[in-house]
Amino acid sequence: MLQFILSGIAIGAVYGLIGMALAISFYVTRVINFAQGQIMMIAMMITATATAAGLPTAVALVLGILSAVIVAVLSYYIAVKPILAFNRFSFGWLVSTLGFAVIVENGAAYVWGPTSRPFPQMLNGLSLHLGNAVLTGQQVLSIAVALLLAAFFELVRKRTLFGKLGVAIAADPEMASAVGANTSLVAVVAFAISGVFAGIAGVLIGPDTFANPYLGHTYGIFGFIAMMIGGGTERPVAAMFGGLLLGVLGEGANALIDSQASDWFPFVVLVIILVVTPRGLFSGGGLWERAWRRALPARREAA
Amino acid sequence: MAAGVARAARSGMSGKVDGMPGAPALNLTAVSRWPRLGVALLVAAYLVGTWAVAHSSLNVQSLVLVAAVFGVLAISLDLVAGILGLYSLGQGGFFGIGAYLTAIAVNNGGTSPFVMLPIVVLVSGAAGVMIGAMSLRVSGLYFAITTFIFTLVLTVLATDLQVTGGTQGLLGPSFPDLPDGFAWVGAPVAWCILLALLIVVGLIWSLRRSPLYPVLLATRDAEPFAEAAGVRTAALKIGIFGISAAIAGAAGWMFSFLGVVSPGQFDWSVSLNILVMVLVGGINTTLGPLVGAAFVSMFPAIVNINPWLQEIVYGALSISAITLFPEGIVGLITRRLRGSQPPAHIRPEAETKPRLSPAPPATGATVAAGAAGAAGASAPARLEIAVECRGIEFGYAVGPKVLRKVDLVVRRGHIHGLIGPNGSGKSTLANVIAGRLHPMSGSVLLNGRSVDGISPSGRARRGMRRTFQAAQLVRELTTSQNVSVGLYTDLPGILRRAPVWPFLPSARRDMLRVQKKSADAIRAVEADAWADRKIADVPHGVEQLTQLAAVCIAGPDIIILDEPATGLSSREVDHLAAILSQLKAQGVTMIIIEHQTRFLLPLCDQVTVLNAGEVIVTATADEIRAHPVVRQVYLGA
Numbered sequence: 012m013l014q015f016i017l018s019g020i021a022i023g024a025v026y027g028l029i030g031m032a033l034a035i036s037f038y039v040t041r042v043i044n045f046a047q048g049q050i051m052m053i054a055m056m057i058t059a060t061a062t063a064a065g066l067p068t069a070v071a072l073v074l075g076i077l078s079a080v081i082v083a084v085l086s087y088y089i090a091v092k093p094i095l096a097f098n099r100f101s102f103g104w105l106v107s108t109l110g111f112a113v114i115v116e117n118g119a120a121y122v123w124g125p126t127s128r129p130f131p132q133m134l135n136g137l138s139l140h141l142g143n144a145v146l147t148g149q150q151v152l153s154i155a156v157a158l159l160l161a162a163f164f165e166l167v168r169k170r171t172l173f174g175k176l177g178v179a180i181a182a183d184p185e186m187a188s189a190v191g192a193n194t195s196l197v198a199v200v201a202f203a204i205s206g207v208f209a210g211i212a213g214v215l216i217g218p219d220t221f222a223n224p225y226l227g228h229t230y231g232i233f234g235f236i237a238m239m240i241g242g243g244t245e246r247p248v249a250a251m252f253g254g255l256l257l258g259v260l261g262e263g264a265n266a267l268i269d270s271q272a273s274d275w276f277p278f279v280v281l282v283i284i285l286v287v288t289p290r291g292l293f294s295g296g297g298l299w300e301r302a303w304r305r306a307l308p309a310r311r312e313a314a
Numbered sequence: 315m316a317a318g319v320a321r322a323a324r325s326g327m328s329g330k331v332d333g334m335p336g337a338p339a340l341n342l343t344a345v346s347r348w349p350r351l352g353v354a355l356l357v358a359a360y361l362v363g364t365w366a367v368a369h370s371s372l373n374v375q376s377l378v379l380v381a382a383v384f385g386v387l388a389i390s391l392d393l394v395a396g397i398l399g400l401y402s403l404g405q406g407g408f409f410g411i412g413a414y415l416t417a418i419a420v421n422n423g424g425t426s427p428f429v430m431l432p433i434v435v436l437v438s439g440a441a442g443v444m445i446g447a448m449s450l451r452v453s454g455l456y457f458a459i460t461t462f463i464f465t466l467v468l469t470v471l472a473t474d475l476q477v478t479g480g481t482q483g484l485l486g487p488s489f490p491d492l493p494d495g496f497a498w499v500g501a502p503v504a505w506c507i508l509l510a511l512l513i514v515v516g517l518i519w520s521l522r523r524s525p526l527y528p529v530l531l532a533t534r535d536a537e538p539f540a541e542a543a544g545v546r547t548a549a550l551k552i553g554i555f556g557i558s559a560a561i562a563g564a565a566g567w568m569f570s571f572l573g574v575v576s577p578g579q580f581d582w583s584v585s586l587n588i589l590v591m592v593l594v595g596g597i598n599t600t601l602g603p604l605v606g607a608a609f610v611s612m613f614p615a616i617v618n619i620n621p622w623l624q625e626i627v628y629g630a631l632s633i634s635a636i637t638l639f640p641e642g643i644v645g646l647i648t649r650r651l652r653g654s655q656p657p658a659h660i661r662p663e664a665e666t667k668p669r670l671s672p673a674p675p676a677t678g679a680t681v682a683a684g685a686a687g688a689a690g691a692s693a694p695a696r697l698e699i700a701v702e703c704r705g706i707e708f709g710y711a712v713g714p715k716v717l718r719k720v721d722l723v724v725r726r727g728h729i730h731g732l733i734g735p736n737g738s739g740k741s742t743l744a745n746v747i748a749g750r751l752h753p754m755s756g757s758v759l760l761n762g763r764s765v766d767g768i769s770p771s772g773r774a775r776r777g778m779r780r781t782f783q784a785a786q787l788v789r790e791l792t793t794s795q796n797v798s799v800g801l802y803t804d805l806p807g808i809l810r811r812a813p814v815w816p817f818l819p820s821a822r823r824d825m826l827r828v829q830k831k832s833a834d835a836i837r838a839v840e841a842d843a844w845a846d847r848k849i850a851d852v853p854h855g856v857e858q859l860t861q862l863a864a865v866c867i868a869g870p871d872i873i874i875l876d877e878p879a880t881g882l883s884s885r886e887v888d889h890l891a892a893i894l895s896q897l898k899a900q901g902v903t904m905i906i907i908e909h910q911t912r913f914l915l916p917l918c919d920q921v922t923v924l925n926a927g928e929v930i931v932t933a934t935a936d937e938i939r940a941h942p943v944v945r946q947v948y949l950g951a
Contacts (some may be wrong), residue, residue, distance in 0.1 A: 113629035
């Protein structure tokens with residue numbers, strides 16, 4: 012019981028990071044970047060390649076995350092900006108971000124080949140005993156880093172001018188640019204931040220999965236589910252909660268139903284949650300918030 | 315295309331080449347003789363092509379037939395994405411439902427494929443209706459996401475279930491052979507698929523020529539306008555999505571005869587590829603989806619290089635197509651072709667034409683005389699109450715209440731003015747009466763009957779029409795096409811008839827009636843100089859007149875006008891007053907919100923003044939002018 016909850020939280024933290032990466036870029040541009048999983052994959056491939064070239068692990072990790080940021084910003088300039096310039100309400104981005112994902116994934120397969128490459132083991136050798144559960148150092152690292160990043164993001168969003176700018180642009184891009192906000196710059200920064208989140212997610216999970224060009228697909232989907240069940244489309248940090256829930260449910264299904272159940276169980280949960288509360292569990296108007304408000308009617312949002 | 319041009323040349327109205335590519339919609343007199351011949355020739359050529367494919371090698375056949383199946387899929391997506399603005403990523407899922415159901419039932423149960431076709435159509439259509447009903451309660455993006463998730467879930471099921479054969483999939487059934495002696499016809503599966511494609515193209519082609527087309531575009535671009543014209547937009551969207559899903563399911567049925575049925579052929583990237591087809595070919599065009607489907611599905615066969623490079627080229631092509639040519643191939647070509655006839659050239663006199671040349675029937679109905687004369691005219695009906703609001707309270711989630719205990723009685727045949735400072739709740743009250751907003755308490759009565767809980771479209775069907783403060787119209791349609799939306803409730807069985815519209819004799823009569831009524835309505839508001847212009851190209855005042863014409867065309871009992879004089883020149887305002895007097899003379903009851911009291915007050919029998927959500931006073935125009943509180947809060951004197 013404790014074991015699958017803890018390892019669920021660990022893997023869920025990674026889903027949550029990808030979900031947040033999706034949510035952050037969505038938040039500012041109203042575009043779901045279908046290449047987010049591939050951006051994560053690039054971080055893993057570059058880290059693996061740099062390590063294989065003999066660079067120290069720390070340098071390789073930084074290079075990996077940096078490359079994810081570069082690819083994320085590229086995805087904005089190539090697949091998102093031209094579409095939004097044409098029509099902010101069109102759905103052309105569905106095609107262009109997917110096209111970008113196809114290019115990145117197949118480009119990686121072409122350059123590195125379709126087989127998995129070794130990834131630095133980082134903290135995977137350590138093991139921590141918590142009661143009768145065992146966690147690797149890497150899992151603990153994942154949880155800690157993900158929660159720190161989520162908290163930091165929320166702090167920046169709520170407390171800094173830049174964060175408020177993001178909120179303003181999310182609410183009404185035209186109005187925000189009318190009062191002098193550089194919406195394009197904020198969008199680039201949002202994509203860069205989403206690249207950081209996706210890149211970090213990649214290097215956190217890398218020691219377990221190794222580096223493979225096709226990993227982006229799977230993790231992109233799980234990140235998407237995390238965002239949807241959490242309600243990250245309206246509040247990026249909700250994607251982290253969604254990810255943690257998704258991880259625990261997936262590991263729980265593996266432990267309690269059968270060993271393949273995590274392939275389909277999260278989808279069932281996703282459907283049920285979206286039927287009950289289409290905006291996700293932890294979004295502003297979501298189920299959680301409503302229950303919370305009902306329980307504590309006196310509580311007023313200061314912001 | 316040729317048919318459309320020929321028809322445009324024949325139609326009496328000069329220079330009618332507007333409308334969407336291949337969709338001249340309303341302005342053309344159904345199908346006259348020439349285009350019929352053109353269509354017949356095209357169909358004959360298509361049948362000859364089908365004959366050739368049915369006799370060609372298996373390689374060519376599979377290439378063409380797969381492209382044709384994707385053509386059907388792309389059309390099914392364009393039906394919702396292009397015409398209704400609903401970007402479905404569920405087409406792959408419905409496609410899969412069709413293919414798997416057929417493969418499983420025919421392989422395991424020995425069911426005849428022809429029995430499976432209606433079953434497949436029903437099942438996928440029902441799935442579409444369910445998903446539509448579930449997801450359309452939230453925004454368009456959530457519709458895309460929900461359909462995306464639907465496809466994800468189906469792919470997972472197909473991969474993990476026993477009966478679907480896992481990742482390997484199933485070998486599809488073979489298409490039944492023709493009876494002996496018919497072998498000369500060629501491969502039956504080719505005939506089946508290509509004829510199905512022809513039928514689907516024909517349905518969409520007809521739909522675009524029916525009066526339903528402007529209604530659908532209005533549902534896409536100006537939903538409040540469509541609802542105010544009596545269109546049950548939510549049900550319409552769900553129904554059309556169900557049809558789209560059923561077509562996608564039928565495409566799956568066809569696909570099952572072409573080889574292996576496996577999860578990878580129906581996953582979400584397939585759904586997106588179908589969208590690529592539609593967008594690359596040209597969204598909301600008849601032929602665009604076909605061009606796109608042929609391009610995308612034949613791409614791997616044509617560009618025969620390293621599979622990874624091939625995918626990279628494909629990705630790059632789809633990005634560049636969507637960023638550089640957002641209208642798609644067909645959209646681009648038709649714009650180029652039409653580019654030789656700039657819209658301004660069509661009616662050069664449009665701007666210079668004196669606005670008041672065809673004198674309106676109500677001549678001499680000057681503003682003042684109109685009010686005074688008509689006030690006594692409708693005496694018999696005066697006691698009857700047309701609209702009544704009892705104790706309306708309305709407020710948004712935060713902030714003070716917008717309406718507080720508002721009582722309003724509008725007598726039949728009256729023009730009832732609604733004035734008040736900005737933010738006093740006038741438009742909110744209009745929206746409550748029209749059913750767009752639901753009051754927290756209180757009720758609205760229409761002709762003595764409560765209409766609480768009845769949708770805006772239901773109220774429109776009960777004879778109440780309205781205009782909007784910010785005109786809600788379809789920018790890519792002409793003024794007359796927009797006006798024709800108002801006739802929606804006046805065309806019996808329009809939904810049933812739209813898919814075969816050009817082929818119905820009765821439809822031809824209806825079309826003439828629609829055209830005549832639209833032309834009359836536009837002439838009545840004196841916007842006829844703009845009748846054939848797209849709304850995107852007309853000035854604001856004409857948008858207001860178009861709204862008014864779309865309302866009047868339906869012959870309503872009650873009209874709510876929300877700031878109808880905004881953006882009109884002083885001469886147009888005078889004319890508007892004449893039109894309104896004339897409507898009043900016909901016994902129409904009107905509620906008019908307006909700031910220009912000099913225009914409004916002379917027209918009104920009764921005026922209600924709102925301030926901060928409360929009724930200050932209801933009285934005649936003269937009493938209002940003299941009322942001290944009104945002078946203070948509103949007239950500022």
